[in-house]
Amino acid sequence: MSQTREFISLDRAQAPFYVGLDLGGTNTKVGVVDDAGRSLSWLSVPTDAEKGPEDASARMGQAVKDAIRQAGLEPSAIARVGLGSPGTMDIPAGMLIEPVNLKGWDYFPIRDRVSHHCGLPVAFVNDAAAAAYGEYWVGAGREFHSLVLFTLGTGIGCGIIIGDLSIDGENSHGAECGHLIIDDAEDARLCGCGQPGHLEAYASATALSRRTDEVLSTRLRQKTSLGKRIEEEQQKPEADRRGIPELVAIEAEAGDQVAMELILETARYLGIGVVSLMHTIDPNGVLLGGAMTFGGNASEVGQKFLARIKQEVDRRAFALLAKRTTIDFATLGGDAGYIGAAGIARVEHRRSGK
Secondary structure, X not given: OOOOOOEOOHHHOOOOEEXXXXXXXXXXXXXXXXXXXXXXXXXXXXXXXXXXXXXXXXXXXXXXXXXXXXXXXXXXXXXXXXXXXXXXXXXXXXXXXXXXXXXXXXXXXXXXHHHHHHOOOXXXXXXXXXXXXXXXXXXXXOOOOEEEEEEEXXXXXXXXXXXXXXXXXXXXXXXOHHHOEOOOXXXXXXXXXXXXXXXXXXXXXXXXXXXXXXXXXXXXXXXXXXXXXXXHHHOOOHHHXXXXXXXXXXXXXXXXXXXXXXXXXXXXXXXXXXXXXXXXXXXXXXXXXXXXXXOHHHOHHHHHHHHHHHHHHHHHOOHHHHHHOEEEEOOOHXXXXXXXXXXXXXXXXXXXXX
8 A cells, every 4th residue: 555645535525536447467456536636445456367358357347346335435426437557558449459467368348348347437548647647637747737757667657648638649559658769779778579779678677687687797796785685585485575676776775886876877768768758748747656766755865866867867958948847756656547547537527528
C-alpha cells in the first residue's frame, strides 16, 4: 500500500464515481474514485496471468464489484470503469496485441471482456498513460496544462498529457519515449525490443544492472562494495533478493562513489531523453516515477539523480525551456495507475454526454 494513499468517506465524496483498474503482470490494483480524483476504496488482486486473459477478466470484473461494495456504493452509481494495461495494444478496438509480460494474451479483446464481467462501460488506456493522467489530474502535475511522465523500471514507460488528452497516437503507440534513439553508433546498446540505441537500453533498471555488471568486470571492482553486496544478496532465497538497482542505490547512499557514478550516468542519459521531449512537446513539466527513482526527493541520492538530469537539460535544451520547464519526481507512487485510469474513464464519460 502506498504511504500517501488517503481515503475519503462517502458523505464527503463528489459524484459521479469511477473505478480504476491498473493491470500488472503480478497484481492488479482496483480503486473507486470520486469526481475530484479522491479514493473511496482500494484493493489489490493477483493477476495470475498464466491462467489466461478470460480468467483474469472475470476476476477483474469481480474486483470492480468488490471495490464498489467496499466504497459503500451500488454499481448504478459508477459512471464508467477505466482499465490501464501494459503491452502493445489497439486502444480504439479495446484489444491487447502482443503484451510481452502477459504471455498467451495476444489479440485479446480485454476492454469488452472486463466490461462484460463487471456490467459497466470500460475505457481502455496504456498503463503509463494512465499513470501520467493520474499525476496530471491530482498529483505532481495538477497545476500543469501539459506534462510528460517517465516511469522508470525494468523498462521505461511514458505518458504524455496535453489538456485532457492522452497522446495515444494513430496506431496506439504514441508516447513510446523509452524508445527514443539517443545513440546512433554501430555498437549502440540493444534495447529489449531488439533495436539499438534506445533510451531504455541506457537508463532503465535493466540497463543499470548491465552497466553494473560491466563495471564489476573491470579494475573498478576493487574500488566498490557492490560486488560483495551482490554476492551476499545472491545467497538469499530468490523471493527475498533485492534487485541490482536497489543495491546500487543502497551503496551510493552509504558513500560508494562507483555506485553513485552509475546512478549519475543513468541520469545523464535520461537528461538527453528529456530534452528531446521538451523540444517536441514543450510541456509545463516532466515528471519521473516508477520503481527506480532512488528514493526521490526524500533521499540525498534521489536529489543528486534529479540534479544531474537538470544539469544535462541545462546543457542541451533551449535556454528558455530549461528555465521554464519543471522537472521533478511524481508523487502518487503506485496509485497513479488506477487513479489515472479512473480519470481517463471520467474524460470519456464527459465526452460521451451520458
